[in-house]
Amino acid sequence: MTPLAETFRDDWGRVLAALIGLLGDFDLAEEAAQEAFAVAAERWPRDGVPSNPRSWLVTTARNRAIDRIRRERTLAEKTRQLTPPAVAHDETDEMDATRFPDERLELIFTCCHPALATEAQVALTLRTLGGLGTAEIARAFLVPEPTMAQRLVRAKRKIKAAGIPFRVPADHLLPDRLAAVLAVVYLIFNAGYSAPADNELTREALRLGRALAELMPDEPEIHGLLALMLLHDARRAARVDGGALVLLADQDPSRWDRRQIAAGRAALERALALRGNGPYVVQAAIASLHAELPRDWPQIAALYGELARLTGSPVVELSRAVAVAEADGPAAGLAIAEKVPLDGYHYLHATRGELLRRLDRVEQARDAYRRALELVHDDAERRLLERRLAAL
Numbered sequence: 492m493t494p495l496a497e498t499f500r501d502d503w504g505r506v507l508a509a510l511i512g513l514l515g516d517f518d519l520a521e522e523a524a525q526e527a528f529a530v531a532a533e534r535w536p537r538d539g540v541p542s543n544p545r546s547w548l549v550t551t552a553r554n555r556a557i558d559r560i561r562r563e564r565t566l567a568e569k570t571r572q573l574t575p576p577a578v579a580h581d582e583t584d585e586m587d588a589t590r591f592p593d594e595r596l597e598l599i600f601t602c603c604h605p606a607l608a609t610e611a612q613v614a615l616t617l618r619t620l621g622g623l624g625t626a627e628i629a630r631a632f633l634v635p636e637p638t639m640a641q642r643l644v645r646a647k648r649k650i651k652a653a654g655i656p657f658r659v660p661a662d663h664l665l666p667d668r669l670a671a672v673l674a675v676v677y678l679i680f681n682a683g684y685s686a687p688a689d690n691e692l693t694r695e696a697l698r699l700g701r702a703l704a705e706l707m708p709d710e711p712e713i714h715g716l717l718a719l720m721l722l723h724d725a726r727r728a729a730r731v732d733g734g735a736l737v738l739l740a741d742q743d744p745s746r747w748d749r750r751q752i753a754a755g756r757a758a759l760e761r762a763l764a765l766r767g768n769g770p771y772v773v774q775a776a777i778a779s780l781h782a783e784l785p786r787d788w789p790q791i792a793a794l795y796g797e798l799a800r801l802t803g804s805p806v807v808e809l810s811r812a813v814a815v816a817e818a819d820g821p822a823a824g825l826a827i828a829e830k831v832p833l834d835g836y837h838y839l840h841a842t843r844g845e846l847l848r849r850l851d852r853v854e855q856a857r858d859a860y861r862r863a864l865e866l867v868h869d870d871a872e873r874r875l876l877e878r879r880l881a882a883l
Contacts, residue, residue, distance in 0.1 A: 498531075498545070499622065503524070503621075505594075507521060507598070508594040508598040509549045510549060510552050511594070511597075511598060511601075511619075511657060514553075517619070519559070521619070523556040526551075527548045527551040530551055595706060596659055597658050597659055599616060602616040603671045604668075609675070610632075611642050611643075611646035612646075613632075616699070617679060617692075620699060620702070621695040621699070623695065669707075669712070670712075673703075673712060673716050676703070679692050680692065680697070683695070683696065684724065709765060711763075711768075715759065715770075718756070718772075718775035721751050721754050725749075726746075726747050726748075726782075728746045729746035744784060755779065769801070773798045774798060777795065791814045795814050805832055806838075808830075812825070812842065813828075816849075821849040825843065835866060836866070837864075840859045841863040843856075843859040844856045844876075860879055860883070863876050864877065
């Protein structure tokens with residue numbers, strides 16, 4: 492990887508956040524950042540990489556933006572406010588990074604403002620902090636590129652029209668707003684994790700999780716989410732075989748990434764040291780137990796019970812049914828699953844099919860698997876269900 496590509500990967504979000512903070516305009520900041528990287532692509536191979544690449548990029552982008560404002564003559568007052576002290580251009584290489592504070596935190600809270608629709612929050616977060624192109628985001632979420640472009644345009648317009656502030660919310664608003672930020676990051680992760688052949692989105696989610704942990708080190712739920720994502724992604728290589736999904740119980744543990752599991756457990760320990768007991772911390776604790784063999788199913792079932800209490804989610808209750816089936820037998824698990832109100836959810840019927848199969852209620856198991864096949868959309872999961880049905 493070239494130094495410029497490395498800088499783009501590591502610092503795009505920081506450069507853009509700094510520029511939005513300086514300029515107060517998403518589009519102008521993004522165009523200026525792109526121009527700065529284009530200038531770098533021309534000059535760095537010839538002149539060498541600056542000692543402080545990020546500061547060089549921010550300074551170059553800011554100067555380009557100011558030149559544009561001057562040319563257009565529409566923001567004269569803003570130009571006077573933004574004009575930096577006279578600095579020779581070749582001196583920008585040596586500028587102290589503290590001149591441009593890390594404003595990614597303000598940027599992610601702006602992208603995830605509750606005034607924006609969830610799909611717009613996700614798209615804007617990937618575009619600004621992740622540096623993904625519109626076409627890449629559209630492919631990841633299986634929508635046409637023009638549709639995704641419109642979402643981004645509408646989101647930016649709403650931020651401008653509604654005067655959504657570029658700042659971290661006040662303390663009394665932080666818990667709800669942080670929950671929205673974490674939900675967006677987890678949505679991004681799951682969008683990539685559900686497509687095992689393409690982990691670009693999971694990489695972006697992990698990068699965002701690490702950035703949040705760095706920016707807000709005392710928030711246990713951030714460390715809980717990071718731990719959860721690391722522990723899940725550590726099993727990626729074992730999740731698919733021959734194009735079919737492999738259930739956790741059937742996975743080959745030798746294919747799990749043990750180093751990443753250790754990193755996930757370290758993040759979980761940090762969350763627990765901060766006395767975290769929220770939904771992401773509990774889910775991470777469950778994921779950590781799943782990485783131990785033999786599994787402590789009674790403990791996993793108990794944690795799912797706590798998670799169901801915290802969230803009130805029928806999906807969590809279905810997961811509890813699976814854990815109870817492992818701890819106390821398929822009949823106990825089926826009794827819980829039969830009460831879960833998720834008839835349109837293929838996982839419910841797949842779970843019922845598996846538990847009914849274990850109870851030798853073959854015809855009912857077949858019906859459950861057929862219903863799951865009617866509802867499933869993912870090809871890898873479809874192949875797994877077809878195999879289970881054929882085995883009956």
